[in-house]
Amino acid sequence: MSKNPVVPYILIFALGIGLIFFMSLYGIDQKKEIADADGEATEEGTKEDAGASSEFDAEAVAQQKCIGCHGGDLEGAVGPSLHGEDKDAKELHEIIKNGKGGMPAGLIPDENIDAMVDYILTLK
Ligand code: HEC
Numbered sequence: 001m002s003k004n005p006v007v008p009y010i011l012i013f014a015l016g017i018g019l020i021f022f023m024s025l026y027g028i029d030q031k032k033e034i035a036d037a038d039g040e041a042t043e044e045g046t047k048e049d050a051g052a053s054s055e056f057d058a059e060a061v062a063q064q065k066c067i068g069c070h071g072g073d074l075e076g077a078v079g080p081s082l083h084g085e086d087k088d089a090k091e092l093h094e095i096i097k098n099g100k101g102g103m104p105a106g107l108i109p110d111e112n113i114d115a116m117v118d119y120i121l122t123l124k
Contacts, residue, residue, distance in 0.1 A: 056112040058119030065107050074123060079103060083123040092117045 062074060071077035079102065085092060096113050099105030108116050 056115050058112075058116045061108065061112075061116065062119065069102070074120075082120045085120055085123070089114075089117050089121065092120060 062070075066074060066079075066082075069077060069079040070082055071079075074082040076082075087095075093113050095103060096108055096116060097105065097110065
């Protein structure tokens with residue numbers, strides 16, 4: 001069997017490709033970690049951040065997504081005041097989920113709507 005002189009080069013080549021592949025996977029992982037750390041540090045929500053139900057902060061989300069229409073202290077502007085609601089939790093849940101008139105549907109991920117309703121019901 002004659003030794004092919006090209007074989008060592010092919011081996012080194014294959015090793016190099018493998019290394020590049022491995023490093024890019026590692027890089028993707030790190031990128032995720034950095035993105036996660038960023039999300040925690042800034043608290044500024046993308047929709048995804050607000051979707052993490054365990055960290056859902058109804059007041060902070062209201063400040064981002066609701067004050068534009070309901071006024072800075074949610075006491076009413078384009079939309080009605082959310083203080084002293086006479087509607088019950090079920091009705092409020094429906095309105096936030098499905099929208100109503102000028103109120104857009106789907107501003108809050110379904111699993112966080114109850115937390116938002118609870119918050120609204122604390123507003124006197
Ligand atoms: C684009 C403007 C707009 C935004 C943004 C908005 N709303 Fe509204 N909202 C309205 C309007 C207008 C109404 C009145 C709807 C109607 O009764 O016809 C309303 C009604 C409501 C009601 C029912 C109040 C009542 O007593 O009838 C609730 C609860 C509510 N909004 C919650 C929210 C929450 C929570 C957010 C933020 C996630 C939000 N809204 C963001 C415009 C808006």
